[in-house]
Amino acid sequence: MPCRTVLVPTSPSGPSGPLVLGPLLRYVGETSATIWVQTRDAATVRVRAFDREWSTPTFSAHDRHYALVVLDGLEPGTTSDYTVDLGEQRVWPHHEPKHPDLPPSRIRTLRHSEPTRMAFGSCRTSVPHDAEGNKSNGVDALRAYAHHLSRPERQESDWPHLVCFLGDQVYADETSEQMRDYIAQRRSLEEPPGxxxxDFEEYAHLYWLAWTDPLNRWLLSTLPSAMIFDDHDIRDDWNTSQSWHREMNQTSWWHERIVGGLASYWVYQHVGNLSPEELADDEVWRRVTAHAESGSSDELDLTRVLDELAERVDAHPETYRWSYARDLGESRLVVVDSRAARVLQPGRRSILDDDELAWLDDQLHGDVDHLFIGTSLPFLIAQGIHDLEAINEAMASGAWGPRVARFGEKMRRALDLEHWAAFQEGFAAVLDMVVEVAHGQRGRAPGTITFLSGDVHNSYVTRIGADQLGAGSSTIVQAVCSPIRNPLPRQVRVGQAFLGKGLARPLERLVRHTEKVPNAPYQWDVTDGPWFDNNLATLEVRGRGLVLRWEAGEVRGEQYDAPDLRQVARVAVL
Structure with missing residues (x-):
């Protein structure tokens, strides 16, 4: 960490200030980085760091203004504080009255030989961080993590290289009182979708609620982040089945919702996921760079471009890719879209379409110390639930006739049976790829192939090891961290535990005695967990092994602006 400084007051930030959201430090590699902002007005955004300056004009979408500043030509393994100006006005850093001693925001480029440290988690609701909010939704683990890292005794070795958010950063279908108040100012809550x-405007406000708390805002300004959506970023059970998709399209409001959700996702989350090389290949970003290079004094308006992209991708997901990959020194992170790229036709269901599977096939290779696969939905879920989802897919697909199929579809939605196991074709294809990597058939076998996931509102570890894969193979690990802030009611926790463990053996026997459901080719048990706390997880590479920790936030007394961090679990994968 650089030396601590006291932030000096500048212009206010927030809905009425010049800097509405950000800065968010997004992609950081060995020689480049990107910084994202939302501004109140059209402006030239200037970032100063490493004794240099980079600038770019804002672009607009739905009457809001954004910029992604690409910092290039950096030296590996170097650190610099940075500032942000809009035109000639300094807008970051700025003074936080409740947190006057936050360290400066900084950029630290990767060094190829440095072992990876990564934080990850999913499912975070945007409610206030007071007694009432903590009572209903628990302490925000991300905010506690921010307070922990802001302390003066924290060393650079304590910091992860990035945080990977694995879905449900915002809840479009389960809104807070603050979000409902905003909606009510625009339209009646009695009209669909209530x-x-x-639309995009309401998404913009929801992101503002999610990212403006001072501690979280500071953390996101100084800790690189990677993101991917899950269902609640759009709506619960998004793309569960063809009948679900058909029902949504028959409503009066879904089209505007999906267009607003995907268009805002591109602006607020996706564009920052991409490296400069990936940005250069992105069809929307090429419009941004072409406009900037034209020298035009008019701000580029991407409203129509983004809305048309969202509309097209919803109808034809194969025409755009939300998945991406990052090199992390001697490790590799591949983040997979397991929501928008689904094939939903009965008899041809897959969690990934052919183009997405081919892309993933190219990304999964060895010759790295560790291969991390980020997917919002757990790839290896508790084996009892895996078998239940496989059985349910066969039911809903008509394996036992139309009457059972109708019941199977109702059961699928009622129990949220829509993870990788509910798409057996895609599950089997990806498992084959991963096992080939583990066996060293795609380059030197990594120490681990680790799936990082969320969604299920409990955290756990499971693995497939050398006893099944053979000596010298990689260990296949599933590490789940969920939720960051949205705990399950106690009765639901009991139900999940029963489905995962209580039904495991009878369902396994059922699968073995029918040809209508594929047998899982390997066996795996939940070796650690489940834990139901609000958590943020971190992993550290240790040679060919990993050390993982899950940490929860605690508020002592009424110190809501100084949440402590408590270790829930520590797991070593050797």
Whole structure:
């Protein structure tokens, strides 16, 4: 960490200030980085770091203004504080009255030989961080993590290289009182979609609620982040089945919702996921760079471009890719879209379409110390639930006739049976790829192939080891961290535990005695967990092994602006 400084007051930030959201430090590699901002007005955004300056004009979408500043030509393994100006006005850093001693925001480029440290988690609701919010949703683990890292005794070795958010950063279908108040100012809550989000403008406000708390805002300004959506970023059970998709399209409001959700996702999350090389290949970003290079004094308006992209991708997901990959020194992170790229036709269901599978096939290779696969939905879920989802897919697909198929579809939605195991074709294809990597058939076998996931509102570890894969193979690990802030009610926790363990053996026997359901080719048990706390997990590479920790936030007394961090579990994968 650089030396601590006291932030000096500048112009206010927030809905009425010049800097509405950010800065968010997004992609950081060995020689480049990107910084994202939302501004109140059209402006030239200037970032100063490493004794240099980079600038770019804002672009607009739905009357809001954004910029992604690409910093290039950096030296590996170097650190610099940075500032942000809009035109000639300094807007970051700025003074936080409740947190006057936050360290400066900084950029630290990767060094190829440095072992990877990564934080990860999913499912975070945007409610206030007071007594009432903590009572209903628990302490925000991300905010506690921010307070922990802001302390003066924290060393650079304590910091992860990035945080990977694995879905449900925002809840478009389960809104807070603050979000409902905003919606009610625009339209009647009695009209569809009621208290749920309707369009881009409402998404913009929800992101503002999610990212403006001072501690979280500071953390996101100084800790690189990678993101991917899950269902609640759009709506619960998004793309569960063809009948679900058909029902949504028959409503009066879904089209505007999906367009607003995907267009805002590109702006607020996706564009920052991409490396400069990936940005250069992105069809929307090429418009941004072409406009900037034209020298035009008019701000580029991407409203129509983004809306048309969202509309097209919803109808034809194969025409755009939300998945991406990052090299992390001697490790590799591949983040997979397991929501938008689904094939939903009965008899041809897959969690990934052919183009997405081919892309993933190219990304999964050895010759790295560790291969991390980020997917919002757990790839290896508790074996009892895996078998239940496989059985349910066969039921809903008509394996036992139309009457059972109708019941199977109702059961699928009622129990949220829509993880990788509910798409057996895609599950089997990806498992084959991963096993080939583990066997060293795609380059030198990594120490681990680790799936990082969320969604299920409990955290756990499971693995497939050398006893099944053979000596010298990689260990296949599933590490789940969920939720960051949205705990399950106690009765639901009991139900999940019963499905995962209580039904495991009878369902396994059922699968073995029918040809209508594929047998899982390997066996795996939940070796650690489940834990139901609000958590943020971190992993550290240790040679060919990993050390993982899950940490929860605690508020002592009424110190809501100084949450402590408590270790829930520590797991070593050797």
């Amino acid at each position: 208290e749920e989000l309707k």
